[in-house]
Amino acid sequence: MxxxxxxxxxxxxxxxxxxxxxxxxxxxxxxxxxxxxxxxxxxxxxxxxxxxxxxxxxxxxxxxxxxxxxxxxxxxxxxxxxxxxxxxxxxxxxxxxxxxxxxxxxxxxxxxxxxxxxxxxxxxxxxxxxxxxxxxxxxxxxxxxxxxxxxxxxxxxxxxxxxxxxxxxxxxxxxxxxxxxxxxxxxxxxxxxxxxxxxxxxxxxxxxxxxxxxxxxxxxxxxxISVELFAPSAMASSGGGPCRPAPRQRVIIGFLSRICREKGLHTLIEAAGKILARTSRTNDSADWRIECAGYLSRSERAYWEQCLRQVAELGLADRFVHRGELDLSGKAAFLQNLDIFCLPSVIPESKGLPVFEAWAAGVPAVLPAHGAFVEMVEASGGGLLFHPNDADALADCLARLISDAGLRQHHGRNAREWVRRNHTLxxxxxxxxxxxxxxxxxxxxxxxxxxxx
Missing domain, CATH: 3.40.50.2000 (Glycogen Phosphorylase B;)
Incomplete structure (x- = not known):
């Protein structure tokens, strides 16, 4: 053929x-x-x-x-x-x-x-x-x-x-x-x-x-997807098993997608601001930060500037890192370094390919309950769903995973195994x-x- x-x-x-x-x-x-x-x-x-x-x-x-x-x-x-x-x-x-x-x-x-x-x-x-x-x-x-x-x-x-x-x-x-x-x-x-x-x-x-x-x-x-490309080194050295490095003190929440309003980076920033406000009231010492990466077109630069102003206004400057546009090896390293992946898309996603890649790295995801994400999470057990475009609901899900390393490992292990079984090239x-x-x-x-x- x-x-x-x-x-x-x-x-x-x-x-x-x-x-x-x-x-x-x-x-x-x-x-x-x-x-x-x-x-x-x-x-x-x-x-x-x-x-x-x-x-x-x-x-x-x-x-x-x-x-x-x-x-x-x-x-x-x-x-x-x-x-x-x-x-x-x-x-x-x-x-x-x-x-x-x-x-x-x-x-x-x-x-x-x-x-x-x-x-x-x-x-x-x-x-x-x-x-x-x-x-x-x-x-x-x-x-x-x-x-x-x-x-x-x-x-x-x-x-x-x-x-x-x-x-x-x-x-x-x-x-x-x-x-x-x-x-x-x-x-x-x-x-x-x-x-x-x-x-x-x-x-x-x-x-x-x-x-x-x-x-x-x-x-x-x-x-x-190229599943093994995203496997953390700890997995590769152990023969590809569903393990990740031991939890560290700082929890890294990652966003990887085209930077535009449709992908919802502003919702993630708003949710992060809510988590910070809650921890300030309760004297919670949880250590976390957001890292974002992805393609930024000229037409979306005004949106990006709005996101940066939002970061500053919410007091997140020391908890927000921009990694820029990544090549293939950079993308794999970025995902392997995360503890939580979040793609809070404003409109329903038809594919969700970055989520498959994060899951191949054993990273649990927090995703809006619409589009392809619903059946992906229900089939894999690879994360948590929140009400779309609801920063409070997103903050609740992120806070659960930030505070519970065992829950993160549970969802990450489910995600990794599901992708390995069903979504190879x-x-x-x-x-x-x-x-x-x-x-x-x-x-x-x-x-x-x-x-x-």
């Missing part, structure tokens, strides 16, 4: 869908599946070794020009220069190229399939796919790319499937009429593809309800390969029946 993954780049920022898609391609290759990864819009930025082809299809600059100036006819050498990864990376750094508020028209055009039918922009990609990838299955990394599906199926004669991967984060921020139009087009395009897969039952159900499609048409394929690849085989069987059966009919 030969598989082509088309993954939308995120304009130079770290993106959970890009990182997970890149990891899945590596896992499929390690499982013996001939797999190709072609970036769309811009080069991928990942924290693991990049598995993508060197070229970019449907470069974002050319797409923008085609939408803004539909009668513009650039020479081929200019279009190819504008699609060069270095140019696209530079353009991504210069502007917020993935900002939903400004991308409504482009999103609509993509879902309508306008760019796929524009031979100036798509022919070279089709030629490369035919000559180099020669796929049996094409896998789109999110449903917002489904406008490509009719063209790909018609010109290449293979099934097209798509992952469901947090599209709601994008469409929630689209202004009207683009938000409504995006959902209408997604409903149409989902009916034209050959398979949809979500990472968990929550997002499968949420997407089906929001878009208005049948839940039975969505497979649930749980994700995997090899398990993810195996589940995905089985899905591809089912898709191919249905596709060829449908073609045979239409031919004989």
């Amino acid at each position: 030969r598989v082509l993954h088309l993954i939308a780049g995120a304009g130079g920022m770290y993106c959970g869908s890009c990182i997970s898609g890149n990891a899945l391609v590596r896992a499929l290759r390690e499982a013996g599946i001939e797999t190709f990864l072609l970036p769309l819009y811009s080069p991928l930025r990942t924290d693991e070794p990049n598995q993508s082809e060197p070229q970019v299809a449907l470069g974002g600059v050319n797409l923008y020009l085609a939408l803004r100036f539909p009668r513009l006819r650039l020479p081929r050498f200019v279009r190819r220069w504008l699609d060069h990864p270095a140019v696209l990376s530079w353009a991504g750094r210069r502007g917020e190229t993935t900002n939903p508020e400004s991308l409504g028209p482009m999103c609509e055009a993509m879902l309508e399939g306008r760019f796929a039918s524009d031979h100036r922009l798509f022919d070279e990609a089709i030629d490369w796919i035919r000559s180099e990838a020669r796929p049996d299955v094409i896998h789109l990394n999110n449903a917002l790319l489904l406008g490509l599906a009719p063209c790909l199926k018609a010109r290449l004669g293979v099934p097209v499937v798509a992952s469901l991967s947090g599209e709601d984060v994008f469409w929630r921020r689209l202004p009207e009429p683009y938000q409504r139009r995006t959902k209408d087009l997604l409903r149409l395009r989902c009916g034209e593809c050959d398979g949809l897969a979500a990472m968990n039952g929550f997002y499968a159900g949420f997407f089906a309800r929001e878009i208005g499609i049948e839940l039975e048409g969505i497979e649930v394929i749980p994700p995997g 090899s398990a993810w690849a195996g589940r995905t390969i089985a899905w591809y085989h089912r898709v191919l069987s249905r596709y060829h059966a449908g073609r045979s029946s239409s031919t004989t009919g």
